Amino acid sequence: MTAMADDATRLEGGCLCGRLRYRLERVKSAYWCHCTLCRRASGSAALPWVSVAREDFAFTAGTPAIFESSPGVARSFCGTCGSPIVFDMARESDVDITIGTLDAPDRVTPTHHIWAASALHMADDLGSGVPRHEGERPDEG
Template sequence: MRLEGGCLCGRLRYRLERVKSAYWCHCTMCRRASGSAALPWVSVAREDVTFVSGTPAVFESSPGVARRFCGNCGSPIVFDMARESDVDVTIGTLDDPDRVPPTHHIWGSSALHLARDLGEGLPHYDGERPSDP
């Protein structure tokens, strides 16, 4: 399966071949890197990720761990651990994220209560919250 994606501003565009797995990460570093309660990722062999436009900026979040993101708009794109052959790419930056539904969660020991059920039971609105009458 070939997938394409890009950052919020459009400067970075990438292509993925052969997604291996998809999962939610609840670790504190992904939380801070994304500003979200949890972050969904796909795992792909490093050679199967191609940036077709733009060059990502890099933040070394731990020794040997590169987090690649758009230096213009800040979208997090790639988690790259030098000693692994696979890298991870944020599902939220894919053009069609629903093609790769996550199959498991990792770092559940750090999971926020609000991310365990994603607010199950709260009202859902198709757009913005309607204003009160």
């Protein structure tokens, strides 16, 4: 099972303000994380990540700020706009990149969930069955 939507292996992305840019190659997996730390770091009910080998990821512009969220775990983010980019567990050979910061996030589809025991009830269906509006709010008419 592949997380990539097509055969291309290189993806690029960056933070909200554009100060940080990165590229990655050869996606290994993609998943939703429901742990408390990812929820707090992102301000979201769950955070989608893509995993790549450490050597297949590089920042191409800017230098990230780094926060050690727990022993041996570094979270890289933009020090200007705050966009979370990388989860790096020193003991692992892979790094994880936030899917939402990819230039083409729809090219990657999460295939599983982790830390589901910590999931918020609102994230059970990740919004299925809830009305969806094309813009900011429903038409007032």
